[in-house]
Amino acid sequence: MKLIAYCGLDCEKCDARTATINNDDKLREKVAKLWSELNGVEITTDMINCMGCFSEGVKTPYCNSLCPIRQCALDKGVKNCGKCADMEGCSVVATVISNNSEALENLKMEK
Numbered sequence: 001m002k003l004i005a006y007c008g009l010d011c012e013k014c015d016a017r018t019a020t021i022n023n024d025d026k027l028r029e030k031v032a033k034l035w036s037e038l039n040g041v042e043i044t045t046d047m048i049n050c051m052g053c054f055s056e057g058v059k060t061p062y063c064n065s066l067c068p069i070r071q072c073a074l075d076k077g078v079k080n081c082g083k084c085a086d087m088e089g090c091s092v093v094a095t096v097i098s099n100n101s102e103a104l105e106n107l108k109m110e111k
Helices: 015-022 025-039 061-066 068-076 091-097 101-110
Strands: none
Touching (some): 015 025, 061 068
């Protein structure tokens, strides 16, 4: 079963979720280092705990409260960006779907 996030990414493929499910501190370290480099901010291993966008469980600080895509979808009351009439011209979700064809396809399947 795919766990498609608001942005179209598949949470099942996220290393943060994998590290959380398996309680894998080595993978947490790897993800924290990579995400710190990619985002130009310090991300610590204790931040790498997430069960996915729609889960009732833990989320990374970014996914929980900082992700503008998730916040927008919650504000609009849509299941994900694929359910939003503005998706095609949206600059918010474009940050993901412009360079991730799988995310875009996931959202198109959700329409």
